[in-house]
Amino acid sequence: MSSNADFRLRSHPILPIEDRPTVSFRFNGEPLQAFEGEVISSALFARGIRVFGHHASDDAPQGMFCANGQCSQCLVVADGVPVKGCMVPVREGMDIRSCEGIPELALSESLPEFTDIRTLNVPVLIVGGGPSGLTAAAELGALGIRTLLIDDKFELGGKLTLQTHSFFGSRGDCYAGTRGIDIATILADEVAGHESVEVWLGATAVGIYHDKKIGVMRGDEYTLVEPEVIIVAAGAREKGLAFPGCDLPGVYGAGAFQTLVNRDRIRASDKLFIVGGGNVGLIAAYHALQAGIEVVGLVEALPAVGGYKVHQDKIKRLGVPVWTSHTVVRAEGGETVERVTIAAVDEKFNPIPGTHRTFEIDTLLIAVGLSPVNELLIKARDYGIKAFAAGDSQEIAEASAAIFSGRIVGREVARELGHDVEIPDEWRTTAEVLRSKPGETLPVESVEPEGESFPIFRCSQEIPCNPCIEVCPLKHIEIPDGSIMGLPEYVGDDCIKCGKCVLVCPGLAVAIVIKDDPEKKKASIMLPWELPLGDLQEGSMVETVDDDGNEVGQGAIKKIKLGKYADRRYLITVEVPFEHRMKVAGFRPHPVAEPCAVDEGEAQDGDPVVCRCSRVRKSGIVGEIRAGVRDMNQLKASVRSGMGACGGNTCTELILRIFREEGVDPSEVTLPSERPLETEVPLSAFAGVKNRKKK
């Protein structure tokens, strides 16, 4: 793509777009600009550069994959040194080259000066400054316990910093109704208020050793940390999916996408497709829409999405097709992904012939689940370090659960260290509730409430959430059984149309119906809106839709209001025919056409890449399994899977799945042995070489 291309977001309904100082750099000789402090990969994406190099073994194009420092797909050569593009900020004058094949070692170096590696003793080390790490740190800080909190990013909050949507749960326990990005700030501020907590940003735990020390890279500096207790709050990693073309640049995880768009404000795609209907995939679709990115569709292999129904409804109302019982069959393209083919699946998840459809896209997100990042935890326990897990490292759940459970872990650790602090029983009950998977979807009664105005709750699935009952000034919203898992009901007849429930509902599932037309020809519906307004204004005609996104009819915008409780959410009142009053759940500024399938072709047999680092294809692994191999360590030998930069973090689950497909019980399979390092580290760091980046 041309270097004149600009893929930066110019506006965003939720996120501020700030002017930032720039630095100059070169990519393959071409002069370019980046924001100061911006990582290399994002600076390149902002110019439409999505291929960062080519693999040594087969010249396959390499690009962004995890955007999280875990893999090495984004390797580039910066000032002669191979670095991960997603982790290293661009510096003024940097000469960046694409990594073509194996990088060369610049032999002209002179002998540097060495310094000793410091060992730091701390009572508590927390690895990960996401929701649970922060609340654990806050609890420890409140007790004055000396704690070191490290996070590999340059901002606290973990994945919260990428979440532009409002959170579920209850307001008191986990800031429900507040946007993830704002919760990150609240929690980081709380931690900053405690003197006994030291925070290291840009700091990665790279290895844990038998002598009970943890190697931490902070910038260029390597330190050995020797804690009495370690809390692993390192979050989750995204599961992969092996299908033909899955290795093309442009096919990557939802987390990477959110990093590009919501952290670095890059319009990473124009035409996006999503695989996976869990909350991660559904939310990624919503985030894309907020950034003005077209979402061509979303597939989910199961008969229903696994994420919250309200998240699904939100994107369906905005016109995103959600195909359940469908899977991705292949991705195709030249240097980057250009097409995706999907198909319906039978009950064994095999594609059904004749149901294939191909769409033109430029980005394919894989959001098929998360697995805990807990390698440090397991090793710490093996080595006899007192180790606790919090958040997703403990159990995959919503961030709201992580926020709350981190507090419990913080206090458990305090008790372990001899502090007399109570952990109320109700905390554990709340933590349990917040961890709940979505419950049943119940039929919603369509009895029209009394009164001229009333709220409608399109909240039919039991999820832990209750801000609506807390904000109603008349206290006329109730959850009958009192549990936050229950469904809200309107119990009044005198709604004052304040709109607070519409504005607070994290699921955007509340509408207020106003029947103020004496002739009963029209009704007004008060709806939430947090996408770019575009050309929407009072008087605009819109297409109204029901809960599932089906067209109901036409509506006219009467009022657009950004009230004081709004938090970047508009309250838009749409006038609709009176008979549509109970049906209209949302609207679309423009009618949305069903995406057009470009090719009805059947999938050819393809041999997907399973291990991306070593470019190992599925057929090779299947051959070994059929030859009797049951030890993943032996696969390292025979096909070289799991030998690369990511340490098998990406392919181990995929290979286990292939074992299962081949009829091998996973209990018969020996997993690869875990060894330091968690991520690749320059040798200079271990020798305490200073100023190695000065040029």
Added chain:
Amino acid sequence: MAYDVVVIGAGSVGNPAGMFLAQRGMKVLVIDEHAAPGQGQNKAAIGGVRATHSDPAKIMFGLRSLEHFSSFHDTYGLDIGWKKGGYCFPAFDDKIEGVLKGLLGTQHQYGLDIDWHGPETIREAVPGINEHNLRGGTFSPGDGQVSPLMYADACWKVALNNGAHYRFNETVTGITVQSGRVTKVTTNRGEYPTAAVLNAAGAGASRVGALTSLDIPVQPDSHEAGISAPIRPFLDPLVVDLRPGPEGKTANFYFGQNNEGQIIFCYTPKELFVGENTESTSEFLPVISRRLIDLIPAFQHLLVRRVWRGLYPMTPDGVPVVDRVEEIEGMYLGVGMCGQGFMIGPGVAECLANLIVEGEPTIPPDVFAELSFQRDFYAAKAEALK
């Protein structure tokens, strides 16, 4: 089913022994407590394979192993990561120069292609080397590197093709001796009647010996190693720097670039870590990084990918035991490889196979006698090149 031979251990010695025995028509079973071949200490080897030793038996086994490794791909069509890059021992002081030159006589006598070279040649062989005080060094072009992982897998496949049986995830719990003869091997999962047993149990050799009340003086100590991300090939030989380190931790250190471009590195600790622990320590990287960068400053930019720790099954005199046991008919030993099991393994295994099948070793009797189980393990004998 009755076997001719049960091999205990599918590692550096046992795995090729299984292959050679099967190739010679023996009904052979190889048992290993791990889930796959080479998963004990075998895979912890860094893969340097040399005949450059000071001990005649090791030179001969080394030469034979090199022949085997270098022809493996042509013979069996399987890649084992063979790279013929030689070994280079640079010298920076009189003492090491003297030691290296002093060995050349014996080495030449046993057929080794090795010579002393001046600093220019060493500089060419080791690009980027810190030339401060560089006196020159030895270079032996016939030595090389093999991937221990790939070899273990390939060797197992060849063994299977020749009819060998392997049982993994099985621990030997008993060896039955009747009337002075081996008759049966028992594991936690089965019983295997056999006429012969080869103890090739590496670090566990003395435990296996104890099953028949043999006192096998093998005690493991441990060494740590690491590997980098690949860089474009620039270094042919495996380099051994025999200088002890100024930090007081390293007796010497060595490294090489494997056929995939990765730099593999290791040091010999000045004070040995005795025991069977194979978990990495925090000391290794800070120590080895200084030594590597000090010798090749450009190494500061290497990305370190992984570290590990492996065991050297040591005998008191640092020489392996390759022998039959006099008092138990059918009991053979291929143990105590002292950290060189991988590089001399095929030579040792072939010798044992010959001993089992033909009753004769593959090396001259006087050299073979050095490896005897009956020898005095505590007779003082300093090996110049360990």
